[in-house]
Amino acid sequence: xxxxxxxxxxxxxxxxxxxxxxxxxxxxxxxxxxxxxxxxxxxxxxxxxxxxxxxxxxxxxxxxxxxxxxxxxxxxxxxxxxxxxxxxxxxxxxxxxxxxxxxxxxxxxxxxxxxxxxxxxxxxxxxxxxxxxxxxxxxxxxxxxxxxxxxxxxxxxxxxxxxxxxxxxxxxxxxxxxxxxxxxxxxxxxxxxxxxxxxxxxxxxxxxxxxxxxxxxxxxxxxxxxxxxxxxxxxxxxxxxxxxxxxxxxxxxxxxxxxxxxxxxxxxxxxxxxxxxxxxxxxxxxxxxxxxxxxxxxxxxxxxxxxxxxxxxxxxxxxxxxxxxxxxxxxxxxxxxxxxxxxxxxxxxxxxxxxxxxxxxxxxxxxxxxxxxxxxxxxxxxxxxxxxxxxxxxxxxxxxxxxxxxxxxxxxxxxxxxxxxxxxxxxxxxxxxxxxxxxxxxxxxxxxxxxxxxxxxxxxxxxxxxxxxxxxxxxxxxxxxxxxxxxxxxxxxxxxxxxxxxxxxxxxxxxxxxxxxxxxxxxxxxxxxxxxxxxxxxxxxxxxxxxxxxxxxxxxxxxxxxxxxxxxxxxxxxxxxxxxxxxxxxxxxxxxxxxxxxxxxxxxxxxxxxxxxxxxxxxxxxxxxxxxxxxxxxxxxxxxxxxxxxxxxxxxxxxxxxxxxxxxxxxxxxxxxxxxxxxxxxxxxxxxxxxxxxxxxxxxxxxxxxxxxxxxxxxxxxxxxxxxxxxxxxxxxx
Ligand code: BGC
Numbered sequence: 001x002x003x004x005x006x007x008x009x010x011x012x013x014x015x016x017x018x019x020x021x022x023x024x025x026x027x028x029x030x031x032x033x034x035x036x037x038x039x040x041x042x043x044x045x046x047x048x049x050x051x052x053x054x055x056x057x058x059x060x061x062x063x064x065x066x067x068x069x070x071x072x073x074x075x076x077x078x079x080x081x082x083x084x085x086x087x088x089x090x091x092x093x094x095x096x097x098x099x100x101x102x103x104x105x106x107x108x109x110x111x112x113x114x115x116x117x118x119x120x121x122x123x124x125x126x127x128x129x130x131x132x133x134x135x136x137x138x139x140x141x142x143x144x145x146x147x148x149x150x151x152x153x154x155x156x157x158x159x160x161x162x163x164x165x166x167x168x169x170x171x172x173x174x175x176x177x178x179x180x181x182x183x184x185x186x187x188x189x190x191x192x193x194x195x196x197x198x199x200x201x202x203x204x205x206x207x208x209x210x211x212x213x214x215x216x217x218x219x220x221x222x223x224x225x226x227x228x229x230x231x232x233x234x235x236x237x238x239x240x241x242x243x244x245x246x247x248x249x250x251x252x253x254x255x256x257x258x259x260x261x262x263x264x265x266x267x268x269x270x271x272x273x274x275x276x277x278x279x280x281x282x283x284x285x286x287x288x289x290x291x292x293x294x295x296x297x298x299x300x301x302x303x304x305x306x307x308x309x310x311x312x313x314x315x316x317x318x319x320x321x322x323x324x325x326x327x328x329x330x331x332x333x334x335x336x337x338x339x340x341x342x343x344x345x346x347x348x349x350x351x352x353x354x355x356x357x358x359x360x361x362x363x364x365x366x367x368x369x370x371x372x373x374x375x376x377x378x379x380x381x382x383x384x385x386x387x388x389x390x391x392x393x394x395x396x397x398x399x400x401x402x403x404x405x406x407x408x409x410x411x412x413x414x415x416x417x418x419x420x421x422x423x424x425x426x427x428x429x430x431x432x433x434x435x436x437x438x439x440x441x442x443x444x445x446x447x448x449x450x451x452x453x454x455x456x457x458x459x460x461x462x463x464x465x466x467x468x469x470x471x472x473x474x475x476x477x478x479x480x481x482x483x484x485x486x487x488x489x490x491x492x493x494x495x496x497x498x499x500x501x502x503x504x505x506x507x508x509x510x511x512x513x514x515x516x517x518x519x520x521x522x523x524x525x526x527x528x529x530x531x532x533x534x535x536x537x538x539x540x541x542x543x544x545x546x547x548x549x550x551x552x553x554x555x556x557x558x559x560x561x562x563x564x565x566x567x568x569x570x571x572x573x574x575x576x577x578x579x580x581x582x583x584x585x586x587x588x589x590x591x592x593x594x595x596x597x598x599x600x601x602x603x604x605x606x607x608x609x610x611x612x613x614x615x616x617x618x619x620x621x622x623x624x625x626x627x628x629x630x631x632x633x634x635x636x637x638x639x640x641x642x643x644x645x646x647x648x649x650x651x652x653x654x655x656x657x658x659x660x661x662x663x664x665x666x667x668x669x670x671x672x673x674x675x676x677x678x679x680x681x682x683x684x685x686x687x688x689x690x691x692x693x694x695x696x697x698x699x700x701x702x703x704x705x706x707x708x709x710x711x712x713x714x715x716x717x718x719x720x721x722x723x724x725x726x727x728x729x730x731x732x733x734x
Contacts, residue, residue: 003178003179003181004040004122004124005040005042005074005120005121005122005178005181006178007122007134007136008120008121008122008136008137008138009120009136009137009138009139009173009174010044010118010119010120010137010173010174010175010176010178011024011118011119011120011137011138011139011141011143011171011172011173011174012116012117012118012119012171012172012174013116013143013145013169013171013172014143014169014172015115015116017116017145018115018116019096019116019149019150019152020145020146020148020149020150021093021094021095021096021117021146021148021149021150021151021272021273022093022094022117022143022144022145022146023091023092023093023094023143023144023145023146023165024091024092024093024094024119024137024141024142024143024144024171025089025090025091025092025141025142025143025144025165025167026089026090026135026137026140026141026142027087027088027089028087028088028089028090028135029086029087029088030083030084030085030086030088030125031085031086032127032128032129032131033127033128033129034080034083034125034126034127034128035080035126035127035128036078036080036125036126037078037079037080037082037083037123037124037125037126038076038077038078038079038123038124039051039056039076039077039079039090039121039122039123039124040074040075040076040121040122040123040124041056041062041063041074041075041077041092041119041120041121041122042062042063042072042073042074042075042119042120042121042181043062043063043092043094043097043099043117043118043119043120044068044072044099044100044113044114044117044118044119044174044176045094045095045096045097045099045100045114045116045117045118045119045273046061046062046063046094046095046096046097046098046099046117046273047062047063047092047093047094047095047117047119048062048092048093048095048272048273049077049090049091049092049093049121050090050091050092050093051079051082051083051088051089051090051091052082052083052084052088052089054082056077056079056082057075057077058188058190058191059075059188059189059190060189060190060191060275060300061097061189061273061275061300061333061334062075062189063075063184064184064186064189064334064371065097065098065334065335065347065391066182066371066375066391067375067378067379067390067391067392068098068099068113068180068391069113069180070180070378070379071180071182071374071375071378072180072181072182073181073182073183073184073185073186074120074181074182074183074184075184076183076184079123083125090121090123090135092119092121092137093146093148093272093273094117094118094119094273095117095148095151095272095273095274096111096116096117096151096152096153096273097117097151097153097273097274098113098153098391099111099113099114099117100113100114100115100116100117101151101152101153101154101155101274102152102153102154102155103153103154103345103346103393104344104346104389104393104394112393118174118176119137120137120178120181121136121137122134122135122136122137123135123136137171138171138173139170139171139172139173140170141170141171142167142168142169142170142171143167143169143170143171143172144165144166144167144168144169145163145165145166146163146165147159147160147161147162147163147164147165148272148273149163150259151271151272151273151274152255152274153274153275153345154253154254154255154256154342154343154345155254155255155256155257156236156255156256156257156258156259156271156274156276157258157259157260157271157272157273157274158258158259158260159258159259159260159261159269159272160261161260161261161262161263161267161269162228162229162261162262162263185367185370185371185374186302186334186367186368186371187302187303187304187334187367187368188302188303189300189301189302189303189333189334190300190301190303191218191298191299191300192299192300192301192303192329193298193299194221194296194297194298194299195212195213195214195216195296195297195298195299196212196292196293196295196296197210197211197212197292197295197297198211198212198213199211199213200290200292201240201244201280203240203244203245203246204243204244204245205243205245205246207245207246207282207284208282208283208284208286208290209237209240209246209280209281209282209283210280210281210283210290210292210295211279211280212278212279212280212281212297213279213611214279214297214326214611215238215277215278215279215326215330215610215611215612215634215635216277216278216279216297216299216326216329216330216612217275217276217277217299217300217301217329217330217331217333217340217341217635218275218276218297218298218299218300218301219270219271219274219275219276219297219298219300220234220236220258220270220271220276220278220281220295220296220297220298221268221269221270221295221296221297221298222234222268222269222270222294222295222296223266223267223268223294223295224260224262224266224267224269224286224287224288224294225265225266225267225287225288226262226287226288227262227264227287228262228263228264229261229262230261230262230285230287231259231260231261231262231285232258232259232260232262232283232284232285232286232287233257233258233259233260233282233283233284233285234257234258234260234281234282234283234284235248235256235257235258235281235282235284236248236251236256236257236276236277236278236280236281236282236341237251237278237279237280237281237282238250238277238278238279238280238341238633238634238635239279239280239620239626239634240280241624241625241626242623242624242625243624246280246282247626249626249629250341250342250626250629250630250632250633250634251341251342251343252342252343252629252630253343254341254342254343256276256277256278256341258271262287270298275300275333275340276340276341277330277339277340277341277342277345277633277635278297278341279611279634281295299329300333301329301330301332301333302332302333302334302368304332304363304364304365304367304368305363305364305683306362306363306683307361307362307363307364307682307683307684308361308362308363308643308647308680308681308682308683309679309680309681310643310646310647310650310651310678310679310680311678311679311680312646312650312675312676312677312678312679313675313676313677313678314595314674314675314676316597316603316606316607317594317595317603317646317675319606319610320602320603320605320606320642321643321646322611323605323606323610323611323612323613323640324358324362324613324637324640324642324643325362326611326612326613326635327612327613327635327636327637327640328355328358328359328362328363328637328640330612330635330637331635331636331637332359332363332365332368334371335347335372335375335390335391336351336352336355336359336368336369336372337351338351338615338633338636338638339615339633339635339636340635341633341634341635342633346389346393347372347375347389347390347391348388348389348408349376349386349387349388349389349390349408349409349411349412350388350405350407350408350411350459350462350571350638351571351636351637351638352372352411352415353407353408353410353411353414353415354407354571354572354574354575354638354641355575355637355638355640355641356369356411356414356415356418356419357418357422357575357641357644358640358641358642358643358644358647359637360418360419360421360422360423361422361643361644361647361682362643364423364685365419365422366419366422366423366425366428369415369419370419370428372390373415373416373419373428373432373435374431375390375391376390376411376412376435377431377432377434377435379391379392380412380435380438380439381400381401381402382401383401383442383445384438384439384440384441384442384445385401385402385404385409385442386402386404386408386409386411386412386435386439387402387403387404387409388402388403388404388405388408403457404442404456405456405457405458405459406443406453406456406458406478406481406482406485406486407458407459407481407482407485407571407572408459409439409442410439410485410488410489412432412435412436412439412489413436413439413440413488413489413492413493413496414488414489414492416428416429416432416433416435416436416496417429417492417495417496420496420499420657420660421655421657421660422655422660422661422662422684422685423660423661423685424660424661424663424685426499426500429496429499429500430500432496433493433496433497433500433502436489436492436493436496437493439489440486440489440490440493440507443482443485443486443489444486444510449517449521450513450517451483451486451510451513451514451516451517451518452479452482452483452486452514452517452518452521453479453482453483453485453486454479454482454483456478456479456482458478458481458482459472459473459571460473460474460476460478460481460570460572461473461474461475461476461481461532461534461569461570461571461572461573462474462570462571462572463570463571463615463616463617463631464476464532464534464568464569464570464571464572464573465567465568465569465570465600465617466532466533466534466568467570472631473570474532474534474568474569474570474572474573475530475532476530476532476534476535476572476573477522477529477530477535480518480522480528480529480530480535481534481535481538481572483514483517483518483521483522484518484538484539484542484544485538485542486514487511487514487515487518487542487543487544488538488542490507490510490511490514491511491542491543493507494507494508494511495657515543515544515546518539518544519544519546519548522535522539523548526548526551526552526555527551527552527555528552531555531559532559532568532573533556533559533560533563533567533568533569533573533577534568534569534570534572534573535573536552536553536555536556536559536580537556537569537573537576537577537580538572538573538576539552540552540553540556540580540583540584541576541579541580541583549584550584553580553584553585553586556580556581556584557581557584557586557589560589560593564598565589565592565593565596566593566596566598566599566600566601567593567596567600567601568600571638574638574639574641574642575638575641575644577590577593578590578593578594578642578645578649579644579645579648579649581593582645582649582670587649587670587672588672590645590649591672591674591675594642594645595674599617599618599621599622600617600618601617602639602642604617604618605617605619605620608620608622610634612634612635613635613636613637613638613639613640614633614634614636614639615631615632615633615634615636615638616628616631616632617639619632619633619634620634646680647680647682649669649670650669650670650671650672650675650678650680651669651678651679651680651691651692652666652667652668652669652670652691652715653665653666653667653680653682653689653691654666654668655684656713661684661685661686662682662684662685662686662687662689662710663686663709663710664710664711664712664713665684665689665710665712665713666712666713666714666715667689667691667704667706667712667713667714667715667716667723668713668714668715668720669691669693669702669716671693671695671700671734673695673734676694676695677692677693677694677695678691678692678693678694679692680692684707686707686709686710687707687708687709687710688705688707689704689705689706689707689710689712690703690704690705691703691704692704695734697734698733698734699731699732699733699734700731700732700733700734701729701730701731702716702728702729702730702731702732703727703728703729703730704723704727704728705726705727705728706723706724706725706726706728707725708725709725710725711723711724711725714728716730716732717732717733
């Protein structure tokens with residue numbers, strides 16, 4: 001298909017400039033009356049375009065992060081108002097971005113896609129006389145070193161504000177494949193909030209630290225006045241250590257540092273081509289009094305529409321819910337990432353798999369996830385393997401394929417299905433069906449018993465609290481987890497196929513065989529071979545328990561009680577733990593876990609002052625010490641998956657997968673006196689849904705709203721009843 005950018009070339013600067021971020025410029029005259037003008041633009045790296053000194057658009061980190069080997073987005077801007085009669089100039093600055101920064105672990109020194117950035121653009125101007133003109137990037141453009149000397153995703157920016165770009169050289173043609181260019185698919189990445197400092201701290205180590213009161217993703221904007229040539233350093237951190245000192249060890253090798261050399265006088269700086277995850281900043285060699293009004297934290301993420309709200313009578317649960325929202329805001333920056341601060345910030349598939357359901361209620365994520373799923377589909381190996389991370393950044397296997405793990409690769413089935421339930425697009429399901437099928441077939445082809453997933457290398461119940469000493473993996477048998485996911489993915493494939501009108505008999509038979517093999521291999525009388533919370537959770541929740549459901553449910557509760565009414569689950573068990581307890585009729589126990597304040601629990605982190613969801617249940621211990629410096633992000637959304645239970649059980653709102661996008665849905669709240677009241681609202685594609693309840697003496701007052709054009713099955717006092725659109729209040733017994 002013809003692409004307007006085929007007329008242009010990718011251009012770069014002299015490769016010897018190495019890490020310096022270049023700026024490219026073209027001057028041109030306009031003598032006719034402009035009807036309209038459009039800029040088409042992309043980069044291998046990230047770009048910022050200006051026309052006649054004004055920034056083009058408000059989008060940041062463009063063109064965004066995709067599977068660059070196969071897909072590179074370009075953006076289209078209406079720039080009619082930026083052009084004028086006579087002399088004009090367009091400047092395009094470029095940073096290394098995800099393309100040319102070091103990304104991923106094991107540590108790379110330079111970018112894995114490239115080592116320096118390149119840009120491509122076409123400016124098309126139409127005149128009122130019917131003629132038009134295009135200006136395309138080529139080697140007639142000029143190139144200059146910008147004031148940004150280094151800009152790296154993990155390491156931050158080094159800026160010398162004294163530098164005024166000298167356009168003394170021509171740009172060079174950079175040979176790159178233009179056929180990978182695709183029109184923009186993702187949500188705009190923009191500034192969404194500005195936060196003032198909460199306090200300025202002088203730490204015991206004698207450092208000056210600003211606390212913004214909220215762990216966030218974005219950048220610092222500062223104003224500083226000083227002498228030309230003076231250099232200041234600004235570090236970023238999520239926590240203070242137990243002595244109250246600035247702590248960065250959990251960033252691992254990511255420097256996340258601003259090194260800024262002043263020009264003379266007053267000046268303002270904020271990151272150009274990178275972002276940071278932080279709550280605190282440390283100022284070193286600040287040349288003047290540190291005044292709060294000179295500092296602002298800018299929150300940056302993909303601009304998704306907020307759609308979900310939850311509030312209850314317990315302030316700590318409300319803070320937990322806010323932390324979930326902040327976790328999503330912090331990690332939905334074009335790609336769903338594990339964390340926004342350390343030397344990862346990667347599209348870990350497992351993390352998105354466990355959080356997807358919650359994400360889809362909090363925000364309208366369809367566009368965001370569609371782009372990412374297309375990258376996943378483009379990345380899937382011919383054998384059907386879905387790698388650990390999308391976009392892929394690690395070493396490949398010798399045959400060009402990837403390592404993969406159960407519960408991570410299953411994002412290929414779980415995410416499309418969850419998105420279908422929430423937003424109802426059959427087209428997306430149809431587009432993703434081949435990827436879902438290839439993933440299931442890949443598992444089926446793995447060596448070992450045909451209907452189990454044996455002999456793989458998996459992350460297991462990652463970070464489970466029952467991990468043996470020295471391991472990150474919980475003690476649940478990895479093959480049990482893998483085989484349970486084999487079953488889940490097959491079941492989701494069947495559901496998707498049925499929606500699309502396909503004959504799914506073959507997979508229905510396969511699912512039965514997986515179930516039989518699972519029960520034969522992993523059942524051990526009234527127990528499972530792994531006598532762990534996570535094993536019972538996934539066996540019950542995925543529908544594998546058969547006639548042992550009651551026995552396994554009883555055992556799950558016993559294990560929770562034996563551990564002092566606390567959870568031991570990791571990435572695999574946690575997302576479905578409360579749902580499983582609800583399913584076996586023990587929502588009371590689910591509330592007990594939700595409200596548990598002793599470690600490990602959700603509210604433990606809240607009591608410790610968390611403002612986002614932690615990666616590890618005891619990221620910070622009661623005495624303020626850290627559990628580990630290696631795997632200790634304070635902004636990891638995975639355990640935030642608990643919010644789908646708040647919406648789905650506490651407030652009781654769930655979509656109906658047979659009539660998706662909440663065209664028909666369920667309101668089946670299970671109240672608990674310990675919460676006092678609940679108010680939830682979902683601005684679904686079918687309208688605003690509200691479910692509320694409140695204890696009043698020995699009664700419960702339920703109120704709910706069913707939007708026009710929808711119906712709901714409502715269960716308040718033990719029996720389901722159909723309701724049409726309207727606003728209702730119903731009294732029930734406490
Ligand atoms: C990431 C996780 C990810 C995991 C895989 C970690 O380093 O931060 O969130 O899912 O690796 O086990």
